Amino acid sequence: MNGDLFTLLAPELIVIGGAVLALLLGLGASPGARSAPRALALLSVFAAFLVTWYYGPSPAKPLELAGMRFDSLAYYIRLIALSVGALVLLVHWHLPHPAERGDVFAMILFSLAGIMLTSLANDLVLLFLTIELVSIPTYILVSIGRSDIRAQEAGLKYFFLGTLSAALLVYGFSFLYGAAGTTNLSRMQLSPAGGFVTIGLLLAFAGVAFKIAAAPFHVYAADVYQGAAAPVTGLLGFFPKVAGFVALIKLLFLMQPSDLLTAGWNMPGAAFVFLWVVAAATMTLGNVLGLMQTNVKRMLAYSSIAHSGYMLVALLAGPVASGGPLRDGLSAMLFYIVVYGIMNLGAFAVLALIQARGRPAEELDDLAGLGRREPLAALALAICVFSLMGLPPTAGFFAKVYVFSAAISNGAAGWHGLSLIVLAVIGLINSAIAAGYYLRIVATCYLREPVAEPIAEPRTAGIRLGLLGCCIAILVIGVWPGGLLYMSRLPFYDLSAPPAVATHSNAQSPEPAETTEQVYAKEMNS
Amino acid sequence: MLTIGLTHYLILAAFMFCCGLYVMTIKRNAVGILIGVELILNAASLNLVAFSRYKTGLLDGQIVALFVIVLAAAEAAIAIAIFVNYYNNLATIDVDRGDSLNG
Numbered sequence: 001m002n003g004d005l006f007t008l009l010a011p012e013l014i015v016i017g018g019a020v021l022a023l024l025l026g027l028g029a030s031p032g033a034r035s036a037p038r039a040l041a042l043l044s045v046f047a048a049f050l051v052t053w054y055y056g057p058s059p060a061k062p063l064e065l066a067g068m069r070f071d072s073l074a075y076y077i078r079l080i081a082l083s084v085g086a087l088v089l090l091v092h093w094h095l096p097h098p099a100e101r102g103d104v105f106a107m108i109l110f111s112l113a114g115i116m117l118t119s120l121a122n123d124l125v126l127l128f129l130t131i132e133l134v135s136i137p138t139y140i141l142v143s144i145g146r147s148d149i150r151a152q153e154a155g156l157k158y159f160f161l162g163t164l165s166a167a168l169l170v171y172g173f174s175f176l177y178g179a180a181g182t183t184n185l186s187r188m189q190l191s192p193a194g195g196f197v198t199i200g201l202l203l204a205f206a207g208v209a210f211k212i213a214a215a216p217f218h219v220y221a222a223d224v225y226q227g228a229a230a231p232v233t234g235l236l237g238f239f240p241k242v243a244g245f246v247a248l249i250k251l252l253f254l255m256q257p258s259d260l261l262t263a264g265w266n267m268p269g270a271a272f273v274f275l276w277v278v279a280a281a282t283m284t285l286g287n288v289l290g291l292m293q294t295n296v297k298r299m300l301a302y303s304s305i306a307h308s309g310y311m312l313v314a315l316l317a318g319p320v321a322s323g324g325p326l327r328d329g330l331s332a333m334l335f336y337i338v339v340y341g342i343m344n345l346g347a348f349a350v351l352a353l354i355q356a357r358g359r360p361a362e363e364l365d366d367l368a369g370l371g372r373r374e375p376l377a378a379l380a381l382a383i384c385v386f387s388l389m390g391l392p393p394t395a396g397f398f399a400k401v402y403v404f405s406a407a408i409s410n411g412a413a414g415w416h417g418l419s420l421i422v423l424a425v426i427g428l429i430n431s432a433i434a435a436g437y438y439l440r441i442v443a444t445c446y447l448r449e450p451v452a453e454p455i456a457e458p459r460t461a462g463i464r465l466g467l468l469g470c471c472i473a474i475l476v477i478g479v480w481p482g483g484l485l486y487m488s489r490l491p492f493y494d495l496s497a498p499p500a501v502a503t504h505s506n507a508q509s510p511e512p513a514e515t516t517e518q519v520y521a522k523e524m525n526s
Numbered sequence: 527m528l529t530i531g532l533t534h535y536l537i538l539a540a541f542m543f544c545c546g547l548y549v550m551t552i553k554r555n556a557v558g559i560l561i562g563v564e565l566i567l568n569a570a571s572l573n574l575v576a577f578s579r580y581k582t583g584l585l586d587g588q589i590v591a592l593f594v595i596v597l598a599a600a601e602a603a604i605a606i607a608i609f610v611n612y613y614n615n616l617a618t619i620d621v622d623r624g625d626s627l628n629g
Contacts (some may be wrong), residue, residue: 024563125589131595132597132601140604143608148615151618156608160556160559163563164604171566174577177578177590
């Protein structure tokens with residue numbers, strides 16, 4: 001892969017092209033045109049996946065071009081976003097009213113393209129815009145398709161908190177720009193001691209914390225998850241979170257020395273303390289509040305908050321030069337997020353599939369007796385919930401093992417390493433607390449007498465296929481984590497390569513941008 | 527005579543930021559809250575333009591500000607659509623009237 005921006009961005013262009021076509025076809029008058037968006041969306045995701053796969057991970061030196069950076073992190077995020085995106089499309093297959101299919105599938109594709117571009121962004125403005133490209137379609141998805149009051153209320157809350165987070169993020173970015181004098185992330189040299197840098201980073205972290213539903217910015221999650229339709233909720237647990245965590249990784253990399261692996265993962269005191277407190281509070285609040293819920297969607301919302309906390313633990317530990325995958329926090333986090341996305345989507349797919357009292361299942365009572373009425377759906381739910389809990393032989397087990405072993409074996413000197421161990425212990429205690437409500441879901445399915453006669457909605461092959469995909473993925477990764485682990489280690493191998501210098505590989509003259517900037521700066525100074 | 531410098535712009539932007547946050551917390555009308563968000567976004571734009579003028583002397587900050595303005599417009603469009611939907615259900619855009627979700 002070299003040169004031309006059109007070739008490099010082919011996966012994103014395919015997805016965006018598919019989204020625009022889906023939007024147009026959805027407006028068509030004939031029923032044929034109106035049902036086309038589904039197939040078109042799935043097809044464009046497959047095509048984009050194949051193109052990304054064909055390109056492979058970047059060569060030894062990441063390529064930097066037009067404010068973007070084509071590296072292994074981007075390769076990995078593109079692949080997982082597209083694979084989980086295909087499952088998300090399947091789970092949405094039967095949801096929308098035929099007249100809304102074009103809109104819904106186009107919004108999912110736009111959001112997906114946003115994630116892929118977030119992973120490429122190497123410029124503050126691009127990072128900001130791509131995060132918003134992920135978020136704005138999700139505001140629409142929450143409000144659309146359900147005429148009931150709760151969906152509208154959830155949409156309104158989600159919109160306001162989302163825009164507030166965007167505003168905080170860009171206000172923070174403006175300080176980072178002021179401190180560094182450039183918007184290019186790889187040319188940004190931040191001295192952690194600077195006042196502007198601290199303000200900017202804290203504001204940007206706050207903005208990102210909204211996206212990943214971390215405490216104290218988690219309050220919207222339960223309401224939004226409850227109000228939105230179940231398939232949309234499955235999407236909300238993955239899309240904004242991936243974008244948020246990728247942005248967080250990119251911000252943390254700003255503070256790293258160029259010889260990252262020998263010097264170690266560098267976290268200035270303020271950022272470390274802030275993220276430590278956020279991680280501990282997110283895990284604890286999520287799980288404790290989850291225990292008090294009787295609505296399964298709200299339970300899973302709080303579990304979603306708690307899982308963000310576990311991922312923050314891994315990110316705090318960061319990559320370590322030696323010791324293999326069990327000490328690499330970065331790859332543990334990248335492994336965790338895809339596993340979490342799949343198991344969360346699977347759980348919500350079951351809720352979308354099961355009808356009780358003539359509406360989609362939501363309360364714990366709605367699931368009572370599911371094991372007898374719909375054994376397969378109950379089994380799928382049990383697999384997803386056991387994975388969320390972290391039991392072997394599911395993927396969730398390995399995800400938790402990598403996260404906590406990275407924190408425990410980090411071995412940083414002094415209070416740094418010690419506080420990581422304390423954090424891992426808090427996380428393990430939390431995993432035990434979480435078992436309380438996860439087991440309640442499974443026990444309700446199998447042990448209680450039916451209250452509301454839950455039945456699986458007939459003629460829903462799409463959701464069933466998506467659910468089957470989620471369960472197979474969970475079990476396959478649970479038995480053989482090596483494949484995904486290898487992929488999630490790729491960004492780490494990127495780090496071992498010498499730090500990349502901006503290469504304008506397709507430009508005619510070596511550095512035209514620099515000279516123009518210098519000339520302009522002289523003019524401004526005179 | 528007082529010369530206006532970077533600090534003045536930053537203080538003004540910080541003031542706008544605080545006003546925006548304040549408006550977002552006290553307003554109960556959805557359009558009012560949206561205005562609060564716009565104030566914060568404009569505070570960021572002002573910061574960007576001021577840094578670009580006084581710190582780097584380049585145009586990049588001003589270009590970022592242009593993008594922020596475009597994004598604010600896009601968000602306003604989505605906001606109005608969501609407000610209309612909300613109004614259709616509740617016949618008001620008072621955010622306190624939506625209280626069916628809690629726990």
